[in-house]
Amino acid sequence: MEAVNPATGERLDVYDPDDDDTVERKLDHATSTFEDWREVPLREREELLENASDVLRENKQRYAELMTREMGKPITQAIAEVEKCAWACDHYAEYAHKYLSDEHHPSPPGTEVKTVHDPLGPVLAVMPWNYPFWQVIRFAAPYLTAGNVGLLKHASNVPGCALALEEVFAEAGYPDGAFQTLLVGSSNVDSILADDRVRAATLTGSGPAGRAVAETAGKHLKKTVLELGGSDPFIVLDDADLDAALKTGVQARTLNGGQSCIAAKRFIVHTDVYDEYVDRLVAAFEDLTVGDPMSEETDIGPQADPDLMAELHDQVQESVDAGATLLTGGEPLARTGAFYPPTVLTAVPSGCPADTEEMFGPVATVYEVADADEAITVANDTRFGLGASLWTSDRERGQRLARDISAGCVYINEMTKSDPRVPFGGIKDAGYGRELSEMGIKEFVNKKTVWVE
Incomplete structure (x- = not known):
């Protein structure tokens, strides 16, 4: 797996992809970590996300230069991308408890009926190269804070960014296994998604890639969110x-x-x-x-x-x-x-x-x-609707x-953009589901009804 600078054609580095045994170990690790992580109080998960925001800001120049070298983004835009990632972490660190608070419903006298939001488990994220940090943080910040654990399959031309994102959560103090990068090719996605240990998936990418993920997830009745192309x-x-x-x-x-x-x-x-x-x-x-x-x-x-x-x-x-x-x-x-x-x-x-x-x-x-x-x-x-x-x-x-x-x-009177405060997603061939805001953090939770007589 090579990282090549598109501005110069220079080979930056070569990475050994994860073999089958390594993928198996990481899936096991994600499963075992989830059992403990889901019990961590929400406020502690919010505090860890605040730490992740600090890590991003402290290292924004290094992360931005890595992005620019691997996929060619102008350096000023790369720095802005890291800052936006930190903002998203700040947002969920402040509002996750509000978004995930119990919802109470009308019920007979003397009873209590509410909806609680339980995490699902390991979530596979198949992410693109164009915003190599932002695309990942906008799934990881809400989903991890909701109590899930993340498995990132990043685009093959930004392996350095993929490993740097793993570093962000490690340095922030997240438990080992809460966020892991899988250095694998696209051909591995189907078998990973079909694995019983993976409970849901999110993909940002092309229409064909989205359809493939939706088909496999559908066979195994797993929740997906797809953000595909746009015109x-x-x-x-x-x-x-x-x-x-x-x-x-x-x-x-x-x-x-x-x-x-x-x-x-x-x-x-x-x-x-x-x-x-x-x-x-x-x-x-x-x-x-x-x-x-x-x-x-x-x-x-x-x-x-x-x-x-x-x-x-x-x-x-x-x-x-x-x-x-x-x-x-x-x-x-x-x-x-x-x-x-x-x-x-x-x-x-x-x-x-x-x-x-x-x-x-x-x-x-x-x-x-x-x-x-x-x-x-x-x-x-157009067949798109983003x-x-x-x-x-x-x-x-x-x-x-x-x-x-x-x-x-x-x-x-404004350009289309993604913002952690508002839902983001499309219709038609642009995909389905929503990222960001309250809608986004609730995409991968079990909205469980609890009736107390």
Whole structure:
């Protein structure tokens, strides 16, 4: 298992994957640890999570540089990711006891009826490389605090991050076995999930990976949460604040090199402001700095892998061949590393890759619409349904239109984002279940009714 710097092609390190005996030992260890961990008082689990927050902040530069080396995230964004992880830990350390408090129900005189929230056991997490710390912490912070134990199968190109996350919980004082990394390939997931010792699973990743996990989990009647792909609309109406919609739109499409499920991918712009918005979008894209991700001046680093960049470029080329208009970008940069420039496509034909597939890189497709009704129609014309961003100066209009958008979350005059205070997740091919907030921490608990006569 190799870690390769996508900015330079340099091999950073080689890791020996866990063999079958090691996986067996870790599953046993998770099971035995759970029996003790579930009995630890919730307040003590919250205190340990506070410790984890401290560990993240104390080591944020080292963890950020590790991320940047392994998957190319610009260093300033990597530092921000570690800080966001610490914030999520702070949130659950403060609110877990409120979220998990007993819920009392109406009952006959003299009786007490309540719902309690018991942990399920070892939870398998199959996580992606694009936010290698945040994706993990946003499952681990709530699920471990609820009394479960975690088994992380991270993406194979970020093994150093996977082991560093194990270090976070160890240094925070969690018992050995409460959070373990499994250095295994994707081919091992099915057998691990089928094991009786694993009680539930969460996955963030591609549609095919999600379907495979859901199929295996379904056979064994295990709870799952899936956060899959997205092709999020970014709707700019005729009364939008164009300055704000432009500034946020550029960030929403290019943050993390455009490698985000909730990135703004389809810009749907009212005809009255279309020409101005497109001209300014192209100019802003061309003004971005693509380069060394270790430099604080860099806006966009390399794509995480040369093969992923090649796949992205094929989607762009096929779309142009089908009739899309390329306004800027569209060719890998002639330099060492997997660098792809910010790209804008307009006049995108129906059915081409830029119209129907998720573009996992800094490529914006722009659609012109005549009115708000057409904007909603175009926004919903996708098999995905993760997030959406809608821009209008009329907040009541925005809230009214938000109800018509088929997505798990709609942000009005703001970019789509994940926030530990609010539920996060999608519908349709974007997955099911919710992460974060009270909903997230309750996804992997037994909501047990207790009737006391």
